[in-house]
Amino acid sequence: MKNPPPTTPYPIGTPGTPWGDAERAAWLARQALRRSHDDEVVVPLRARVPARGELFQYGVLDYARLGLRAYPLLAVRSRDWRADRPTVLVTGGVHGYETSGVQGALQWIASEFDRHAERANLLVLPCLSPWGYETINRWNPDALDPNRQFRADSPAAEAALAMACVATQCASVDLHVDLHETTDTDNSEFGPAKAARDGKPLAWHEIPDGYYLCGDSARPEPDFQRALIDAVRRVTHIADADEHGHLIGTPMAQPGIIYYAQRPLGLCGAMTDARFTTTTEVYPDSPRTTPAECHAAQVVTVTAAIEYLLTGRT
Ligand SMILES: [Zn+2]
Numbered sequence: 001m002k003n004p005p006p007t008t009p010y011p012i013g014t015p016g017t018p019w020g021d022a023e024r025a026a027w028l029a030r031q032a033l034r035r036s037h038d039d040e041v042v043v044p045l046r047a048r049v050p051a052r053g054e055l056f057q058y059g060v061l062d063y064a065r066l067g068l069r070a071y072p073l074l075a076v077r078s079r080d081w082r083a084d085r086p087t088v089l090v091t092g093g094v095h096g097y098e099t100s101g102v103q104g105a106l107q108w109i110a111s112e113f114d115r116h117a118e119r120a121n122l123l124v125l126p127c128l129s130p131w132g133y134e135t136i137n138r139w140n141p142d143a144l145d146p147n148r149q150f151r152a153d154s155p156a157a158e159a160a161l162a163m164a165c166v167a168t169q170c171a172s173v174d175l176h177v178d179l180h181e182t183t184d185t186d187n188s189e190f191g192p193a194k195a196a197r198d199g200k201p202l203a204w205h206e207i208p209d210g211y212y213l214c215g216d217s218a219r220p221e222p223d224f225q226r227a228l229i230d231a232v233r234r235v236t237h238i239a240d241a242d243e244h245g246h247l248i249g250t251p252m253a254q255p256g257i258i259y260y261a262q263r264p265l266g267l268c269g270a271m272t273d274a275r276f277t278t279t280t281e282v283y284p285d286s287p288r289t290t291p292a293e294c295h296a297a298q299v300v301t302v303t304a305a306i307e308y309l310l311t312g313r314t
Contacts, residue, residue, distance in 0.1 A: 003187040005204045010196035018199035024143045027193070028066065031137060037071060037130040041093075041102060045074055045126065048110045052117035054079045058165035061130055061157055066141050071130035073161055076109050077169060078122045086174040086309055087121040089166060090302055094147045094158070094178065094268045096132020100282050100291070101179035104298025112299060116306050123169050128268075129158045138190040143197055147180075148266045163271055173272035175309045177280065179298050180214075182207055182248065184285040205249035209286050210239030210256075211297050212247050214279040216270050217259040224276050224305070227314045229256040231304035235296045236282075236289055248281075276309055 009015050012030075013023045049055045053076045062070040092105035105126035116122060127133055129146055139145055140156055149156035150163060166173065184207055195202040211232050215225050229238055238256040241247055250258040262270035262277075269279040280301050282294045304314040 002209075003184055003207045005202055006188065006192050010192045013196045013199075015196070016199050019143070019197045023197070027143050027197075028141055031135045031141075033134045034136050035134055037127065037133050041106065041127045041130065041133065042072065042074065044106055045076070045109070050076065050109060050113040050117070052079055052114045053077065053109070053122070058125070059157075059161035061161065063131065063141050068131065068141055073125075073128070073130070073165075075123060075125045075165060076113065077124075078117045078120075080117070081121050083171070085119065085121050087123070087170050087172060088116070088306055088309065089170065089173045089176040089272060089274070090122070090124040090126075090179070091128060091162065091176070091268055092125070092179040092298075093127035093129050093133055095138050095180060096127070096129035096134070097136040097138055097185065098179075098181035098183070098282075100181055100284060100294035100298050101280070102127045102133060103291075104179055104282075104295045107295050108299045108302050112303050116303070119310055120306060121170070123166065125162055125165065128162050132158075138186075139193075145194070147268050150268050150271045151266045154266075159266075159268070162268070166272060170272075173274040175276040175305055176269065176272050176274040177278055177302050177305050178269045179280050179301075180282070181294070182212075182281045182283055203249070205246075206242055207285070208239035208242075208247050208281075208283065209288070210237045210283055212239040212256045212258065212281045214262075214269070214281060215257060215259045216262040216277050218261065218263065218270070219275060219277065220253070220259055221276055222254055222257070224308050225257045225278060226254060227308045228278060228301050228304050231300050231314045232297050235300050236293045237286075239283065276305065278305065
């Protein structure tokens with residue numbers, strides 16, 4: 001069995017009992033800064049603002065109440081925003097530990113933004129969860145998964161500030177690509193932490209070896225999803241279903257594609273009414289891939305999605 005469930009209980013709390021404030025504080029105390037959002041996100045963004053884009057700050061992620069620093073939340077939008085053009089939203093780093101979501105978004109801004117800004121209004125939020133990026137974390141400091149909190153009156157500032165930014169910038173959105181990864185730590189750390197926090201049994205699923213997409217079952221657009229898989233297949237391998245025909249516990253609807261009811265789950269991918277929406281899942285822990293290939297998979301997905309939006313093919 002690949003990525004077997006842990007054999008020891010999660011080190012915080014009592015199995016079967018949901019966490020309270022003390023357990024959440026104990027969890028937060030175990031988290032450490034392991035890389036720099038300034039060095040790896042802010043500096044590269046400021047150094048390479050596209051000619052047809054402008055960099056702006058859409059908010060401050062402020063955790064002073066927990067004794068943590070504040071982080072600038074940055075985005076890049078089309079300088080020339082026209083009402084008669086379709087609008088594209090790209091989000092990365094909702095889960096801060098999913099490196100290629102952030103670095104892929106930065107790479108796309110640097111290499112592809114200008115080319116597409118002639119044809120579409122572009123808004124890219126490359127790192128919604130800077131604290132999660134620095135601590136290589138799925139949750140925010142309140143032990144909440146931001147990617148379950150895209151809803152009205154969200155208790156997660158990462159989600160609330162991103163939703164406010166999009167609502168302010170965009171009259172409507174035609175395409176949304178949300179950049180994620182599925183990693184071995186989902187099974188070794190984050191899944192067990194969630195089970196412990198909620199006082200529930202661990203929901204264990206084998207981690208798929210390869211890239212896949214998660215669409216919204218309320219607007220599946222299977223031809224769109226298929227076009228993206230075909231484009232990404234040229235740069236990295238696509239995950240196969242397990243022996244049950246599932247990917248990560250969900251029936252695979254078509255090669256490399258699963259669907260979730262995203263809005264009821266509070267997922268970022270359903271934060272707009274865009275006709276086309278998809279969530280990438282890159283697998284960086286595969287022996288068959290490299291960081292460069294994972295970043296490329298994210299870049300190719302965004303570019304192919306825009307091409308499909310504009311022309312109906314990739
Ligand atoms: Zn994710």
